Amino acid sequence: MSSSSTRPIGAPTSGADAPSMEADASGKANGSSTRTGNRAPKPLSAEAIRVAEERVDPAISTIVITGVARVVEFLLIIAVGFAAQLLYVYPEEGMPALYPLAILLGAGLSIMAFQAVDIYTPQALRTFLRQNSRLLVGWVGVFAVLALIAFFLKLGDSFSRVWLGLWFSVGFLSLALFRVGLALLVRHWTRSGRLERRAVIVGGGEPAAKLIEALNASPDSDIRICGIFDDRSDDRSPAVVRGYPKLGTVGQLVEFARRTRVDLLIVALPISAEKRVLEMLRTLWVLPVDIRLSAHTNQLRFRPRSYSYIGNVPFIDVFDKPIADWDYVLKWLFDRVIGTILLILALPVMALVALAIKLDSPGPALFRQKRYGFNNELIEVFKFRSMYTEQCDPTAIKLVSKGDPRVTRVGRFIRKTSLDELPQLFNVLRGGLSLVGPRPHALHAKAADELYDTVVDGYFARHRVKPGITGWAQVNGWRGETDTSEKIQQRVKFDLDYIENWSVLFDLYILLLTPYSLLTKKEGAY
Known part of the structure; x- marks a missing residue:
């Protein structure tokens, strides 16, 4: 990243x-x-x-590092403020509402002050003395502003001076120690070339x-x-x-x-x-x-x-790289969190499909196939076996057509309903696939007896993002057999449109459309 x-x-x-x-x-x-x-x-x-x-x-994104630093410091300031309140104020006064308000205000002002003194740049993050001296200037400035606010609102007597001193001293010490640890990490990442x-x-x-x-x-x-x-x-x-x-x-x-x-x-x-x-x-x-x-x-x-x-x-x-920095993090979280939930929900169905495959024809329930993934790298995807074992076609030299004798009885059903794709949830959790993205194609997949990249110039631009189990082309009806040039051209057109307009909400929208699409757009899936 x-x-x-x-x-x-x-x-x-x-x-x-x-x-x-x-x-x-x-x-x-x-x-x-x-x-x-x-x-x-x-x-x-x-x-x-x-x-x-x-x-x-x-690579590690410096934008993500500085963003995480802001979040950690915001939470650290809040935690120290509440800890000081619990230790010193709570036994005598309970939990007056003014303290949480002051803590939240102080945390927000601190992040703005640290930004103002310029300690969220990659160059500042890798130093010790420079960033901690600026940190102290910003921290003192925040407490000066808080003191002025309390003075003009006549709230000075409402706060414990001991609590304020604890928050100031322990807060600065905590922030300085965090910064030292972060500087060591940033220096290590810099030496290894990750930044x-x-x-x-x-x-x-x-x-x-x-x-x-x-x-x-x-x-x-x-x-x-x-x-x-x-x-x-x-x-x-x-x-x-x-x-x-x-x-x-x-x-x-x-x-x-x-x-x-x-x-x-x-x-x-x-x-x-x-x-x-x-x-x-x-x-x-x-x-x-x-x-x-x-x-x-x-x-x-x-x-x-x-x-x-x-x-x-x-x-x-x-x-620009299509998905980078925080977009990459959001995409990663979406795949892992939603993918885990979907896998748990799908396990009973997957168990029944595997049993049906084993009862229908001899051979393994799962089928592994090499396909093109992100940046044209070869990945191995899992599918439920839909063909007779001795007639499986790992490189997809011959397209599956309507009434294809290689496809088993159970295979016809799971291909029509796309249940054969469910094991690819394991690929998502392993990192080879995303839940949503351009579908990965087999090594020798063809349209009208021509390799895909000979039919569409710029075909491999769809590999600028990680491939997915479902995609914008599939929910728009472009799935299944590619027996004509137009079908793969339309797939690529929708794939590129997805890449240009990607967002987490777009992924969620496609994911929600997928079941409806499977029920209503069955043409070409044999």
Whole structure:
């Protein structure tokens, strides 16, 4: 999970929003015949393979860290205030209502004061003396404000001075200790690279050199450059730029980004090179990464709010990772909490289905199948077996059609009702699937005897998010057999629409629509 410096302002967040890259009714990318996400990836150079095989830990969002720090400190201040009240005030005065009001007000003012003294930045979080000295300034300021409020409202005699002293001293000590522990964690995560954004520069030569110099000169940059990718091989794009190697072409970058963690793609080309920039974006938009256009050398200047910044270097936001920062956390919680509840509710039904399968035909009740998941990675999904054991088709070379003799009697029923998908709840809890998302497709799934990615350009853009048990395409009737090109084109269209409009409420809406859809839209499910 990586964090981008800002959300885009007025820029499309994915290729589905960009007319020049959106799949049209024929399934081809408007204005381009470039095939993205090819199943036969271009081989990487030895240097690119070396970089891709380096051990890289998952990223941690600094936005989430600072958000969690605010919540913890808010609760810590409240806890210390109430503890002091219980220990000192309660035995003599009980629980006067003014104390809780003062505690809540003090906690809220504290978070605003800490924000004002700038101790929620990643740079401040990793220090000891600097953040705790600013913490003390903010903490003293909050109690000064509380004292002024009590003075003007003539409430000074309503509060115990001993309680106030305990809250102030123990509260500051608790906050300082929390900050020390957090600083140790942040330093550890910084050393392991988990708070860095791994970036690749697209386009070499002098523009890339100037960009690297600007990033290196910026004191607050969280960027670690992995290398450079450029289609040119002449003297305008040398093999090494400011110490960073050219790892390959733009086409090879797609394969590189699927082998290792890449958080950010920086296009180091001037806006005037419109044609070349668009060609690159048509290739790269299928990746689940932030894409930024370097703007520090452009002669055309927009308002400051039109840019995002890495340190002091301005960028134009082109695409954003679809689900990042707090969205990622909310999606993770939704899958785990709702998925656990649904699994518990479904266990009796799953037991009956497994028994029916065992009684109907010999062989295991469960069937495992390799499918494409997030960022085109291979995942293994569970299903109830719906075919005769000796005729199972793990790679889906042949589509299941109406009256298919390979499907058992029980298999026809569970496929029609999608009960065969229930074991995928285990995949959700294991992390390979989400409850809601584009359906994962089998390795050799076809539409009208053509592989899906040959029917729809930009097909692999649907893999920018984790696949799901149910999805926006399925509840709109696009499930089951894909015997025509139109069916897979419509699936991809709805999948991309889901990615662009994702929210937890949208996931919940799709989940609630799924049972109704299964009962009313049975066409194509055999």
